[in-house]
Amino acid sequence: MQPVCVAVDVNGGDFGSGTIVEGVLGALRQITIPCRIYLCGDHQEIVSALKSYDAIGFLENDVIRVEHCVQNITPMDVPTRVWKTKKDSSVIRSIVLQRNGVVQASLSAGDTRVIIGASIFLLGRKKGVPRPALSAFMPTINSRPCLLLDVGANLACRAEHLISFGLMGFEYVKQTLAIDKPRVTMLNVGQESSKGTKVIRDAARVLAKKCAGYDGFIEGSNILRGEADVVVCDGFVGNVFLKTCESIHLVAEAAVKDDLFLKQALRERMAVFNSENYGAVPLLGLHGIVFKAHGASSIKAITHAVKIAVMAASRRE
Amino acid sequence: MQPVCVAVDVNGGDFGSGTIVEGVLGALRQITIPCRIYLCGDHQEIVSALKSYDAIGFLENDVIRVEHCVQNITPMDVPTRVWKTKKDSSVIRSIVLQRNGVVQASLSAGDTRVIIGASIFLLGRKKGVPRPALSAFMPTINSRPCLLLDVGANLACRAEHLISFGLMGFEYVKQTLAIDKPRVTMLNVGQESSKGTKVIRDAARVLAKKCAGYDGFIEGSNILRGEADVVVCDGFVGNVFLKTCESIHLVAEAAVKDDLFLKQALRERMAVFNSENYGAVPLLGLHGIVFKAHGASSIKAITHAVKIAVMAASRRE
Numbered sequence: 001m002q003p004v005c006v007a008v009d010v011n012g013g014d015f016g017s018g019t020i021v022e023g024v025l026g027a028l029r030q031i032t033i034p035c036r037i038y039l040c041g042d043h044q045e046i047v048s049a050l051k052s053y054d055a056i057g058f059l060e061n062d063v064i065r066v067e068h069c070v071q072n073i074t075p076m077d078v079p080t081r082v083w084k085t086k087k088d089s090s091v092i093r094s095i096v097l098q099r100n101g102v103v104q105a106s107l108s109a110g111d112t113r114v115i116i117g118a119s120i121f122l123l124g125r126k127k128g129v130p131r132p133a134l135s136a137f138m139p140t141i142n143s144r145p146c147l148l149l150d151v152g153a154n155l156a157c158r159a160e161h162l163i164s165f166g167l168m169g170f171e172y173v174k175q176t177l178a179i180d181k182p183r184v185t186m187l188n189v190g191q192e193s194s195k196g197t198k199v200i201r202d203a204a205r206v207l208a209k210k211c212a213g214y215d216g217f218i219e220g221s222n223i224l225r226g227e228a229d230v231v232v233c234d235g236f237v238g239n240v241f242l243k244t245c246e247s248i249h250l251v252a253e254a255a256v257k258d259d260l261f262l263k264q265a266l267r268e269r270m271a272v273f274n275s276e277n278y279g280a281v282p283l284l285g286l287h288g289i290v291f292k293a294h295g296a297s298s299i300k301a302i303t304h305a306v307k308i309a310v311m312a313a314s315r316r317e
Numbered sequence: 318m319q320p321v322c323v324a325v326d327v328n329g330g331d332f333g334s335g336t337i338v339e340g341v342l343g344a345l346r347q348i349t350i351p352c353r354i355y356l357c358g359d360h361q362e363i364v365s366a367l368k369s370y371d372a373i374g375f376l377e378n379d380v381i382r383v384e385h386c387v388q389n390i391t392p393m394d395v396p397t398r399v400w401k402t403k404k405d406s407s408v409i410r411s412i413v414l415q416r417n418g419v420v421q422a423s424l425s426a427g428d429t430r431v432i433i434g435a436s437i438f439l440l441g442r443k444k445g446v447p448r449p450a451l452s453a454f455m456p457t458i459n460s461r462p463c464l465l466l467d468v469g470a471n472l473a474c475r476a477e478h479l480i481s482f483g484l485m486g487f488e489y490v491k492q493t494l495a496i497d498k499p500r501v502t503m504l505n506v507g508q509e510s511s512k513g514t515k516v517i518r519d520a521a522r523v524l525a526k527k528c529a530g531y532d533g534f535i536e537g538s539n540i541l542r543g544e545a546d547v548v549v550c551d552g553f554v555g556n557v558f559l560k561t562c563e564s565i566h567l568v569a570e571a572a573v574k575d576d577l578f579l580k581q582a583l584r585e586r587m588a589v590f591n592s593e594n595y596g597a598v599p600l601l602g603l604h605g606i607v608f609k610a611h612g613a614s615s616i617k618a619i620t621h622a623v624k625i626a627v628m629a630a631s632r633r634e
Binding site: 187219220223225235246247248256273295 | 504513539552558560561564565571576587589590
């Protein structure tokens with residue numbers, strides 16, 4: 001049995017390559033299927049990190065391979081063109097490895113625009129997809145999560161983009177959660193058909209015809225209540241929503257901060273809202289599996305991210 | 318001492334005039350300063366509601382006055398022109414009463430676009446304000462709330478609008494919370510200066526020069542953490558954020574639903590996130606005090622809304 005291969009960009013995160021390497025090691029100690037991680041970054045830096053975590057054995061056993069990359073991305077680079085100008089950077093290398101069939105998925109905590117640009121040009125979009133979207137499963141008060149897209153790949157969207165997100169979301173939830181006809185909604189400021197911007201109203205009219213699961217507008221207050229299976233929005237709004245949800249557990253804990261028992265009980269039960277526990281979100285609409293992790297990913301977050309990337313890659317085979 | 322006078326549109330809410338009238342009565346039973354409420358709507362309907370709640374005494378004592386309005390706003394009306402075409406509707410009458418100096422504030426749970434249009438044309442904008450904004454104080458995990466604007470008056474904004482929101486928010490928080498130099502931030506998908514749309518980056522550059530309290534970009538995850546005193550965004554994003562926060566207490570309660578003791582403790586402590594407990598939000602940038610309540614306002618929400626409208630009107634005198 002061939003191992004599942006995943007490329008990881010060790011330079012993308014805000015906390016340096018040590019955090020990413022340690023996160024990968026955490027995942028490797030938990031994953032039970034044969035897998036191989038390609039660590040893309042500075043060879044010497046990675047090897048000394050592995051040594052310091054007493055994990056050089058992974059290298060010797062070929063569970064980890066190091067892809068030495070010499071270029072760094074700077075604020076002077078045009079993010080969407082980095083795939084062309086900095087082919088020897090860690091984030092681009094990880095996606096090139098995927099294009100070349102060496103790995104089945106890639107993961108980066110780097111700049112979203114760089115990852116999107118490289119994914120579009122190196123892996124290609126699926127037919128009928130004008131723009132790939134970052135999607136995230138949000139927990140709800142029902143047992144069923146809700147897929148939110150876009151959460152940051154496309155800050156400004158035209159109607160055709162939102163329509164495509166709705167259709168992609170419908171298919172993805174149908175497959176992933178095995179729901180017959182997922183309820184697809186569009187995030188808006190009200191539920192009446194006259195509400196919202198022209199772009200949203202135009203997209204809604206088309207989705208109502210094209211998408212079997214289309215179920216109208218949804219307001220911010222009803223997403224976590226579990227009133228939809230798919231929520232479509234532009235990447236700016238989705239990003240704000242996603243990040244706001246990531247602070248919910250802190251707010252709840254703060255509300256009960258004077259009661260340690262209550263606080264502990266709540267922390268355990270609201271762990272689902274802690275971004276460390278989901279780690280990374282997939283880009284939909286591409287020929288290939290690309291995961292984006294938070295820039296501010298902790299070791300624990302990277303561990304989760306690597307685990308879901310390996311899982312997704314293994315399902316694909 | 319003259320009573321504080323406030324006009325209330327009884328037709329705006331989703332639950333009919335009975336809910337609004339009952340909400341007003343709840344407020345009148347709690348307010349301790351001399352005040353008078355002008356109920357704008359159908360005379361007969363209002364009087365029979367007052368009778369059914371055993372509250373006709375308020376009418377006899379001149380604490381309530383009824384302003385009979387005969388026109389209804391329909392989905393066929395152009396919201397921003399209703400102030401001109403439906404002068405005899407309850408929402409327009411309440412703002413006309415304010416323009417004529419009869420009342421010092423008005424409150425409606427009606428269509429935001431109607432209220433904004435009427436407020437701009439009947440009351441007028443303050444100097445240097447291209448567009449009034451709906452603003453809401455959000456609770457944070459610090460003791461200090463954070464002012465979010467816009468939360469639904471302007472769905473799409475140009476840079477000049479966002480700049481004006483920042484300046485208005487700075488002044489409003491300075492006055493209302495007596496903070497020397499409120500930290501004014503702009504909601505964005507990241508904190509780096511290259512992040513976000515061109516409109517946001519342009520506005521940020523100007524605010525950095527014009528606003529003494531300007532403190533950079535803020536992400537969705539840091540608002541409820543209390544990392545800003547003012548958060549500027551367009552009305553679409555603000556509306557989604559506000560409504561999402563309104564479901565936080567439900568999410569926390571659902572997380573502990575199997576433990577009744579925990580649930581009750583949490584409900585009390587997270588009451589601050591329940592929209593019923595703040596009731597309505599003010600429109601900033603106008604010559605006059607206009608409050609907008611949720612369309613789906615409950616009796617309790619209207620009671621709170623009337624109380625804060627009376628409070629704001631009394632401070633102004």
